[in-house]
Amino acid sequence: MxxxxxxxxxxxxxxxxxxxxxxxxxxxxxxxxxxxxxxxxxxxxxxxxxxxxxxxxxxxxxxxxxxxxxxxxxxxxxxxxxxxxxxxxxxxxxxxxxxxxxxxxxxxxxxxxxxxxxxxxxxxxxxxxxxxxxxxxxxxxSETSHRQSTGYLRGTLNLPTPDFSSSRPHMSFTEPGFLQVVANDDNDDKNAPRHLWLHIPTSKLGEKTLPISPSEDGDTAVVTLIAKVFYRATSGTVNFTYDEHLKKLTGTLNFSVSGPGHDDVVFSDGSFEITGLSEA
CATH class of the missing domain: 2.40.128 (Lipocalin)
Structure with a gap:
């Protein structure tokens, strides 16, 4: 592959x-x-x-x-x-x-x-x-001249395959006012590929810590996980630093998903370092 x-x-x-x-x-x-x-x-x-x-x-x-x-x-x-x-x-x-x-x-x-x-x-x-x-x-x-992000996003899930590791995350700005990170799990399972989406409000990029919630009001970060089921993080924290000059995002990430219809999902020990904005 x-x-x-x-x-x-x-x-x-x-x-x-x-x-x-x-x-x-x-x-x-x-x-x-x-x-x-x-x-x-x-x-x-x-x-x-x-x-x-x-x-x-x-x-x-x-x-x-x-x-x-x-x-x-x-x-x-x-x-x-x-x-x-x-x-x-x-x-x-x-x-x-x-x-x-x-x-x-x-x-x-x-x-x-x-x-x-x-x-x-x-x-x-x-x-x-x-x-x-x-x-x-x-x-x-497939044109190599297009700008692409480099770096990683990884962490641990309380799922049968616990390790989540993405060596090709995609970072870009998206409407309505978020810095978006898309991370596809390298531990590919053709029957159930896993993807993580992190959205940090652009108005909060000067902060160092944000809570994670389902709200899209621009006061919190938003995390979505696809792993057989569509999960929306209900709580958690993202600690980060965004360097505007280098276009570099680094930090840690922990979140959980709770709600009816499925067992609680926990993403722990998350870390990321992503440099460069992918063209979008």
Whole structure:
């Protein structure tokens, strides 16, 4: 498995209809991985009020020639699509069952260009609503000239796989007024990848310590963890220093998630050091 890079915003877009509403998906964060001879593009869109994450994943055979390929969920297909609506648990994820993906250039780890439309069905048989994708577009470029963050974010979870370690965190400023850190766990589990999102209000970057809460009012930091389930931190503390000149964020992080429907989750002994703003 080879991680290509974290890429610019807007490289994956589509209109997604589900449950009678249409959501305009435009990726705000995209990562790409070369895995098992496929380019796996994971595109996420972060939306606030309340904070939630939409994720579209496309798996495209490396070296696939220009042409139109089915999106019908059959094993061995050249292209496959998965969709995770906000707060979706792993077993509720959607997979393509009908549609097409048109490649306009030969697929490679440097470039994916294409359009798509499809219908997707939840893996949970109790969920009968279908997700419909229209006006789908992919314009992926792996260009080393784009600025990327460097550093790490790590800590310990009270989960079956306790170690959380990200060696390629992505840091950028995002509306409505947060410094955003996205950390994908290097301990990759294709069945349940883990991601951590940290948001520090830009108006508080001169502080040294902030409490963590679910509130987005700009007085506290916000932490979201995806680990099979969408978790929103209910309490915790982030101690940090942000160097505006160096664009460097360092500090420690501890938080917990409590609430109905799941056991308490605790992230402890967290630390991070991230330099440079990724282009977004």
């Amino acid at each position: 080879k991680t290509i890079n974290n890429t610019l915003a807007g490289q994956v877009s589509a209109n997604i209809e589900l449950g009678g509403s249409i959501h305009p998906f435009v990726s705000t964060y995209t990562s790409a991985t070369l895995k098992d001879h496929h380019v796996v593009i994971k595109a996420s869109q972060a939306v606030f009020s309340p904070f939630r994450i939409y994720t579209v994943e496309l798996k495209i055979a490396n070296g696939a020639e220009p042409g139109t390929y089915p999106l019908d969920g059959k094993p061995g297909n050249t292209v496959g699509l998965a969709y995770d609506p906000p707060t979706t648990v792993q077993l509720d994820s959607y997979r393509d069952i009908e549609g097409e993906f048109t490649l306009t250039e030969t697929a490679s780890e440097q470039q994916i260009d294409g359009t798509f439309y499809c219908t997707a069905k939840s893996l949970n048989p109790e969920i009968r609503d279908l997700a419909t994708f229209t006006e789908g577009k992919v314009s992926f470029r």
